[in-house]
Amino acid sequence: MTGHSTSSISTADFLTILQSVPEDQRAALVQQYFTDTRERQQRLDEEESARRAAEWAATLEEVEVQKAKVARLRADKNLADLSDLRRAANERVAIKNWNHTMLIFAALIAIPGIITFSIIFRYTDDASKEGTAILLGVLSVIIGAALTFIHRIGVVDCQAKAAYEQFYSYLKIMEGDGVPEQT
Numbered sequence: 001m002t003g004h005s006t007s008s009i010s011t012a013d014f015l016t017i018l019q020s021v022p023e024d025q026r027a028a029l030v031q032q033y034f035t036d037t038r039e040r041q042q043r044l045d046e047e048e049s050a051r052r053a054a055e056w057a058a059t060l061e062e063v064e065v066q067k068a069k070v071a072r073l074r075a076d077k078n079l080a081d082l083s084d085l086r087r088a089a090n091e092r093v094a095i096k097n098w099n100h101t102m103l104i105f106a107a108l109i110a111i112p113g114i115i116t117f118s119i120i121f122r123y124t125d126d127a128s129k130e131g132t133a134i135l136l137g138v139l140s141v142i143i144g145a146a147l148t149f150i151h152r153i154g155v156v157d158c159q160a161k162a163a164y165e166q167f168y169s170y171l172k173i174m175e176g177d178g179v180p181e182q183t
Contacts, residue, residue, distance in 0.1 A: 112140035
């Protein structure tokens with residue numbers, strides 16, 4: 001029995017074999033059995049450690065993947081929140097601008113129209129001059145609309161620039177570049 005590995009033998013089988021071995025070989029066989037058992041246990045411990053290390057590595061990798069997913073979801077949510085904020089702000093600005101535009105349009109139409117009609121009707125009595133007054137009234141409406149359109153182009157351009165700068169500053173904050181300079 002000496003010279004062979006005893007690591008795959010159970011303890012009960014080893015005791016049975018040990019009783020069948022002559023007395024002078026028993027000490028060497030017991031020493032070999034304990035050495036083989038210790039080596040087998042060490043090998044099993046190393047395999048278990050390697051398996052646990054692999055599991056930990058996989059777990060840590062999964063944790064990192066989940067952290068990346070959470071960070072990506074937070075960034076997407078922040079962008080969606082910013083987009084919603086921008087959309088709501090644009091809607092408020094659009095309503096405000098529409099009201100502002102209508103007031104300006106009404107003023108630019110009413111003022112020249114009132115002046116034109118008051119001058120013409122004050123100094124005229126015949127029907128031909130009434131046609132001229134109507135034509136001048138229509139012309140004042142067209143001039144008022146053109147002035148309103150020109151004014152709106154300037155307002156929209158200024159507001160678009162301000163909205164872009166505000167949204168860009170939010171993006172800079174989200175990217176971690178700190179608070180951007182106010183312009």
